[in-house]
Amino acid sequence: MTEAPAPVRREGIPLGKIAGVPVVLAYSWFIIAAFTVMVYGPVLGRQNPALGVSAYVVAFAYAVLLLISVLVHELAHALTARIYGWPTQKIVLNLWGGHTQFESFTASPGRSVLVAMAGPAANFALAGGAWLVLTSVPMGSVAEILTNIFMWANFLIAVFNVLPGLPLDGGRLVESAVWKATGSQAKGTIAAGWGGRIIVVAIVFWFILRPLLAGDEPDFSLVMITVLVGGFLWMGASASIQQGTLRSRLPLVSAAALSTPAVGLPATASVQEALQYGAGQTAVVVYGPDRRPQAVVDPAAVAAVPAAVAHSTPITAVSFALAPGAYVPEWAKGQELITFLSQLAGRHYAVVDHNGIVTGLLSQDAVLAAITGKRQRPDGRPQGHNR
Template sequence: MPSRSPDPGVSGWRLGSLRGVPVYLGSSWPIIAVVIVLLFGPPLQRALPELGMGAYAVAALYAVLLLLSVLVHEAAHAITGQLRGYRVSRIVADLWGGHTAYDHADTTPGSSALVAVVGPAANGALAALAWAALPVVPEGVPRLLVLALAWSNGFVALFNLMPGLPLDGGFLVEALVWKVSGSKTTGTVVAGWCGRVVTVALLLWAIVLPLLQGRSPSLVTVVWSLFLASFLWFGATQAIRAGHGRALLARVRLRDVAEPVTVVDDTTPVAALPPGAVVVGNQARGPWGVVEPQALAGVDPAQRAQVPAGAVAVAQPAGWVTSAPSLDVDVTVAVAAVQAASAEQILVVTETQPPEVALVATARLGAALTRADAEQPRP
């Protein structure tokens, strides 16, 4: 039995796991299942009247086969991503088909392209297997389902290779532009605009062209075209925004918003604290709190040699400590850490030798990004 998702980022049910990656059925997926049953049930009933209401059960079985196809597609992404060093967090089948969530900040154009192409390749393989099995599949419902599986997976493979985000073909465009220009941000924006072009082309082909030829597109064609177009346009717009957002983050260096800090053991007496910002911690917990100037001012001068720094430190939320290659990189890692920890400030420890340690306050980070946005040239 599937269990309700414990992941706050997923609304749905956990089906199991793949190589340690949780697999979820999103709560929106039943919507598309109902749509499939209502669209394919009636024509199937007319084609095979002997099925009666069983035609709807066959349509439901087809919806399940499509779900399995989606999961195979996403599993290909997840496994390849893991092999390329991605941290894959989940696989979800939902209203829009499915998605695989992973952290791939350190990827390369080649890895990105490889992870993108294996999804459609998996669907192409399923289509080929289903087509090859047709000669030995019994006539009637079994043959009909296998044929539908072959055609639908072939369509999904080709559709996903269309050159625009959020489709896998869009990630191939992004990787190509990234490789040529040296900028992933540029690749994302270009692939996002390609996604908008693909959306318009889809509507022109499916709805406008038949009307110009004097034909009326069927209701099913109109519904599916609008559904796919809304998915594509939304995804393409999000990609363009993400690209512009990364460009903004690239304009601010981490050092510009970082405040040097001293890390001391939480048993250190207040009287022995150095000037400036102070973070306390211990061997068991690591850095866990910040000594605020207001708290220090409230300590009786006669007691400063006895009061430990940990007694006046403000505890910080889990995940408030993050690492960065150096303080000379942009603030992308800081923004991600602030969002993940929901913290007012984060502690950054660099990977340099010796490491640098600094505090980044959310307010200071936000102000720097606001200034950078105001100074950014407008098209």
């Protein structure tokens, strides 16, 4: 009986494509929509008693207008990025607003700023358009309410997003400025991440601590919004700091620097030859007739072979197989090396020179230790914190 494939979990509802960019409405958006209706509906009802129950319908329309504003914001990012040949994978609209997911691309400080600022610029344009409509077109009460909401929503989205800290768009200004000044994008990302954390502290102080210090009780809904937004920003800022820290360690990720010395022997060699050539700390890599690395000799297995039969025991009997294609050039380093290793199975990779001769053995643990900054244990595993 053939097992049915596991269902693929969808992150949301596909809304089709706009200008060739797939748009997905995440299920989490309905949470913020419900929150908007529950919080803003009663407020709208008190301010406009004539609306009655329809105040909640207007509140839902407000949530939809916010969704449209965020969509335009993200489309501005995607279409500006297209100018520089940055492929956009998709736009996701979710609980926190939304994000544009790009495929791999090469950025520069100037281009990064332009792509980031395109989003707030689009919202400023929408706010300006709504203001023109309000001041020049007579409308009914509901239409005027929604247009006014649309104007202020876009204005606030634009202003909020230009604040100088990641994950906000304004954080790219900080990142690019530091990047341009130091030549290091990693330092720029870390600085912008700390800018994001400072923004969170300022928001919490202004909307929660300041009223408490003044003897007032903060509005509950405002506290909830502050906690939600602050939590989202703090997580994004922390992720940016972590990303920048890891990126700063990329120059340390080098196949030549991280590998242990190794020698290559043909699969026809014996354990005796492995003992001879693999003396001390030198590893032994087994290669096939095409001279491509195929396996690694296990020192523990070699030690278990009696000396009397070492010359007649093939090294393939005391070796564990490498994953197909698990060998890298000794000059490979940085993101190129990490990307290549991420596509390979296994935990060990042979290192070869320009002539294809084995010069070292690289372990996955050594690469992870270089990226994370954790020291390795004597057994080759990176040290962590015990819990």
